[in-house]
Amino acid sequence: xxxxxxxxxxxxxxxxxxxxxxxxxxxxxxxxxxxxxxxxxxxxxxxxxxxxxxxxxxxxxxxxxxxxxxxxxxxxxxxxxxxxxxxxxxxxxxxxxxxxxxxxxxxxxxxxxxxxxxxxxxxxxxxxxxxxxxxxxxxxxxxxxxxxxxxxxxxxxxxxxxxxxxxxxxxxxxxxxxxxxxxxxxxxxxxxxxxxxxxxxxxxxxxxxxxxxxxxxxxxxxxxxxxxxxxxxxxxxxxxxxxxxxxxxxxxxxxxx
Numbered sequence: 001x002x003x004x005x006x007x008x009x010x011x012x013x014x015x016x017x018x019x020x021x022x023x024x025x026x027x028x029x030x031x032x033x034x035x036x037x038x039x040x041x042x043x044x045x046x047x048x049x050x051x052x053x054x055x056x057x058x059x060x061x062x063x064x065x066x067x068x069x070x071x072x073x074x075x076x077x078x079x080x081x082x083x084x085x086x087x088x089x090x091x092x093x094x095x096x097x098x099x100x101x102x103x104x105x106x107x108x109x110x111x112x113x114x115x116x117x118x119x120x121x122x123x124x125x126x127x128x129x130x131x132x133x134x135x136x137x138x139x140x141x142x143x144x145x146x147x148x149x150x151x152x153x154x155x156x157x158x159x160x161x162x163x164x165x166x167x168x169x170x171x172x173x174x175x176x177x178x179x180x181x182x183x184x185x186x187x188x189x190x191x192x193x194x195x196x197x198x199x200x201x202x203x204x205x206x207x208x209x210x211x212x213x214x215x216x217x218x219x220x221x222x223x224x225x226x227x228x229x230x231x232x233x234x235x236x237x238x239x240x241x242x243x244x245x246x247x248x249x250x251x252x253x254x255x256x257x
Contacts, residue, residue: 001231003038003155004196005220006046006143012216013047013143014201017054022161022191022207023140024133026051027060027074029100030164034173034182034190035063036112036156036229038091038222048094049142049157053134056141060133063096070107072096076128082107082121089224090114091155093173097164102129108170113224115174120167140192140209142201143217153222155197155229158182158190158205177228180235195231204233 006012026033035048050062050073059075070082080096090113098105105123110116142157156179169187179195183204192205199219201211 001197001226001229002219002221003153003227004142004217005151005153005222006217007151013141014196014214014217015212016140016192016194016201016203016209017138017212018136019051019138019140019209020191020207021136023051023159023209024136024138026159026161026191027131027133029130029162030098031061032095032097032160032163032165032187033061033063033072034093034095034156034158034165034170035154036091036093036227037065038153038155038224038227039087039089040151040223046152046154047141047143048154049140049159051134051159052139052141054137054139056139058134060131060138061096061098062141063094065094070094070096070109072098072105072107072123072127074127076131077125080105080123080125080127082123085109085119089222091153091224091227091229095165095170095173097170098127099164100130102126106164106167108167110171110174112174112177112227112229118167118171118174120170139212140203142194142196151222153220153227155195155227155231156182157192157194157196159192160188161191161207163187176230178230178232178235180232183234195233197231
C-alpha cells in the first residue's frame, strides 16, 4: 500500500489544526513521538512529525533524522542528537521519549523491513524542559517543517502526551507490525494516531486533532517499496470503535408484554 511520500527537495507537509487540548500539552511534561518512515537513500534527512506553532516558527518537540542522527527539536535548546546510526532504504520505526523536566531524552529505532532487534540510546544532552504548548491553534505536522534535505515515505505518526514509553513499550510498537499495536500499547492509548495512507487524513487517537490541509505530499512508495504493515486502525479490541446503540422497536398500543 502506498503511503505519504515527501519528495526532495521538499516543502511538503500535512497539517492538523486545531489540535486537541491534550496534544497542546505535549511539552508540558513527559511525552513520546513515534513514526514509521522509509528513506529513499542513506543520505539526507527527513522531518517525520511534530508540534509547531501556527506561524510555523517554533517547535514543541519534532522528530526527525538527518543522515546518521536521530533528532528532536524541542524549540528551546535546538536539536537533540543521538549517537550515530546508519539508516538505509528500509522502513524504520523511530521514537523519541522524554520524562518531565529538564532531562536527557531517549531515542529508539528498529529496522522494520528486516528486524534485528530494537536499539535504545540516550541523547547527547538535556532538553530545555517543560513549557506551555502553542495553543489549540497550533499545528501537528507530518512531513516538512523547514529543515529536511532528503526524501522518503511516512506511513504512521503518533504522540503520547504525558507518557514517556519505556524501552519495552517502544518495542511493543513492532510486535505484530500493525497499527493496533500502537493503539493497544501498555503505556496507554496515543493522544494522536494517524495512518498516512490517504491524502485526506484522520486522527484516530484518544484525543484526536482536526485534519486541515495537505500540500505537496503524494501517495507513493520510497525506494525500499511499501512497508510490511497492516493498517488496521484501532483494531478490534476494547475501545477500538464507536459505541453501538440499541434502538428498540416501540411496542404497539395493543401489544402485550
